[in-house]
Amino acid sequence: MPKDSQQAHVLSPAETAELHADLQQQPAHDVISRAVIKNGVLAAAEDPQATVRLDRTFSVELDTGKVSNQKHSGRCWLFSTLNTIRHQFATKYGVKDFELSQSYLFFWDRIERANMFYNNILRTADKPLDDREVAFFLQRPDDDGGQWAMGAALVQKYGVVPASVMPESFNTNDTTGIGSALNLKLRKDALTLRKLVADGASEEQIASTRAAALKEVYRMAAYAFGEPPTTFDLEYKDDKHQYHRDADLTPQGFFDKYFDIDLDDYVVLSNSPDKPFDRLYSLPSQDNIVGGKHITMLNEPMADLKRAAIAQLQDSETVWFGNDVLQQMSREQGFLDSHLYQISDLFGVDLGLTKAQRLATGEAEVSHAMTLTGVDLVADEPTRWKVENSWGEKNGDKGYFVMTDDWMDDFVYEVVVHKRYLTAAQQALLTTEPEPLPAWDSLQ
Numbered sequence: 547m548p549k550d551s552q553q554a555h556v557l558s559p560a561e562t563a564e565l566h567a568d569l570q571q572q573p574a575h576d577v578i579s580r581a582v583i584k585n586g587v588l589a590a591a592e593d594p595q596a597t598v599r600l601d602r603t604f605s606v607e608l609d610t611g612k613v614s615n616q617k618h619s620g621r622c623w624l625f626s627t628l629n630t631i632r633h634q635f636a637t638k639y640g641v642k643d644f645e646l647s648q649s650y651l652f653f654w655d656r657i658e659r660a661n662m663f664y665n666n667i668l669r670t671a672d673k674p675l676d677d678r679e680v681a682f683f684l685q686r687p688d689d690d691g692g693q694w695a696m697g698a699a700l701v702q703k704y705g706v707v708p709a710s711v712m713p714e715s716f717n718t719n720d721t722t723g724i725g726s727a728l729n730l731k732l733r734k735d736a737l738t739l740r741k742l743v744a745d746g747a748s749e750e751q752i753a754s755t756r757a758a759a760l761k762e763v764y765r766m767a768a769y770a771f772g773e774p775p776t777t778f779d780l781e782y783k784d785d786k787h788q789y790h791r792d793a794d795l796t797p798q799g800f801f802d803k804y805f806d807i808d809l810d811d812y813v814v815l816s817n818s819p820d821k822p823f824d825r826l827y828s829l830p831s832q833d834n835i836v837g838g839k840h841i842t843m844l845n846e847p848m849a850d851l852k853r854a855a856i857a858q859l860q861d862s863e864t865v866w867f868g869n870d871v872l873q874q875m876s877r878e879q880g881f882l883d884s885h886l887y888q889i890s891d892l893f894g895v896d897l898g899l900t901k902a903q904r905l906a907t908g909e910a911e912v913s914h915a916m917t918l919t920g921v922d923l924v925a926d927e928p929t930r931w932k933v934e935n936s937w938g939e940k941n942g943d944k945g946y947f948v949m950t951d952d953w954m955d956d957f958v959y960e961v962v963v964h965k966r967y968l969t970a971a972q973q974a975l976l977t978t979e980p981e982p983l984p985a986w987d988s989l990q
Contacts, residue, residue: 572894582892591892592876596883600948604932606859607920611636611643613945615938617719620690624648624655625936626866626915627697630962631706633864635804640784645709649718650797651700653771656688658700658835660732660763663687664756665836667736671743682831682985687732690721692834694866694915694962698809699838704774705797706805711778717770724770731766735759780804809839813968813976815851816843816960818989819902823847824971826978831985842980843989844972848955852928854967856921864917864934868960871914874953880942882933882949884956901956905988912959912989916947928954959989 569575581590610633616625628646636644666683673680717724738759742752780792780800795803816827822845829841855865874886890897904910920932931954933947942948965973983989 578892587889587892588887591887591889593883593885593888596876596881596886597879599885599950600879600881600883600930602932602943602946602948604920604922604930606856606923607932608633608859608862608864609642610864610919610934613934613939614645614648614936615945616648616936617714617938619718619721621648621652621692621718621721622936623692623694623868623915624651624697624700626917627694627701628706629917629934629936630864630866631701631805631807634807637862638806639782639790639804640786641782642785644782647707647709647712649709649714649771650707650712650774651697651704652690652718653712653767653774654700654704655690655692655696655834656728656767656771657760657764658703658838659688660728660760662834662836663732664735664739664759666831667739668743668752668756671740679831679985684733684736686729687736688725688728690725693829693832693841694812694814694868694960695839695841696832696834698812699833699835701801702809703835703838705799705801707775707778707797707800708780708782710781711775712772715771724766727766728763731759731763811964811966812962813965814841814843814960814962815854815968816845816989817848817851817901818843818845818905818959819900820905820988821845824975826975826980827989828980828982829985829987829990830982832990840980843960844968844975846972848958850969850972851958851961852951852954854963855918855961856923856928857967858963859918859921863964864919866915866962867918867958868912868915870910870912870957870959871916873910873957877937877941880935880945880947882947882953882957884950884952908988910957910959910988918961919946927951 572578578590614625614629616622625648628648628651632644632646635646636642663683667680670677670680670683675681675684738755739752742755775797777794777796778800780795781790783789792803821827825845827843827845829843832841833839855867858865871882874884875882876886899907899909901910916936917934918931919934921928922930928951930951931949933949935941935945935947937945939945965976968976
């Protein structure tokens with residue numbers, strides 16, 4: 547039936563009576579209703595056998611230290627990026643609980659993102675405010691979420707510092723206030739820059755206005771987080787209680803001297819079955835540094851992501867991975883299990899969607915990043931995975947979660963691995979021109 551000939555359906559009294567009658571015919575409807583009303587949907591649907599499936603024994607397990615805590619912020623992508631780097635330092639220098647400063651890179655991310663935001667606003671200044679791309683940029687000008695490549699780009703440009711050199715602050719632990727202030731600031735700047743373009747202002751005037759705006763962003767970030775150090779003294783005691791000191795290091799010099807890692811050797815393998823596999827994609831709308839590392843991902847079947855992640859873990863290196871942590875998760879127990887809450891059975895309603903369908907309809911999103919630190923293999927096949935989260939030690943087993951292999955299939959979308967773990971065909975795909983994805987793609 548053509549859309550314009552469809553009539554809006556009015557719910558009649560007869561139909562509401564039929565709805566009531568259908569409920570009364572459901573087996574044990576009153577018992578189920580009491581359980582759900584009293585305990586809530588998740589508690590009533592929780593499978594007690596999940597504890598058996600999620601035994602915390604792993605055949606491959608890396609020796610890592612205390613978990614970090616992003617607190618009330620969206621910096622999981624940055625925490626996980628620095629976790630994978632700090633574990634290498636901890637192993638090499640025997641400092642199990644060594645931590646790098648998330649605040650340091652978070653400061654520079656605010657400045658770089660503002661600069662990128664101004665670029666995008668000026669590039670799209672001829673489009674109306676309700677254009678889908680313009681609206682996307684204005685919707686989240688200072689979003690503190692991000693992708694692995696964004697963290698890698700920050701490290702490559704600004705280096706790293708120990709957490710003791712630039713520790714967490716109120717505004718990094720809770721980004722609500724400064725995030726709101728920067729969003730307001732950037733939206734106001736967007737209107738100013740767009741008006742200059744519309745009025746035919748000179749390139750010099752636009753550049754001057756933009757430069758002044760960025761100085762104000764820097765001022766706001768410095769007031770909220772403190773200015774980043776340009777030099778520092780590295781001091782630490784290793785796990786054998788030996789004292790070490792290295793004076794007058796720069797952040798870039800510290801990274802080059804102490805970390806044996808080339809971030810350009812690492813690849814994001816994605817599993818997004820709503821788009822073709824064996825293709826290289828980019829997400830230019832989320833690049834955070836002009837001239838820096840671009841967000842690219844090689845889209846592959848899930849089996850390839852697992853194979854590469856297992857190989858990297860077996861070589862004693864942790865794995866950054868992007869996922870939808872809000873699905874089938876118990877924060878308190880540290881459980882990630884596709885069958886943890888059997889909601890379809892509870893309501894007697896089929897709620898099943900494929901991974902591709904969840905991505906296509908917005909039911910799924912890459913909402914979090916964590917770190918793989920172990921896997922249990924039976925006959926060379928994974929059954930469950932050990933996960934380092936960044937929610938502090940009060941969740942799960944001192945901050946570590948356990949994930950069933952089914953959950954990885956259903957709710958993991960990206961893993962970051964060294965390109966040595968790719969097949970020859972996949973490595974060849976890395977040399978192809980990436981296909982740019984729109985700002986609103988399911989992997990954004």
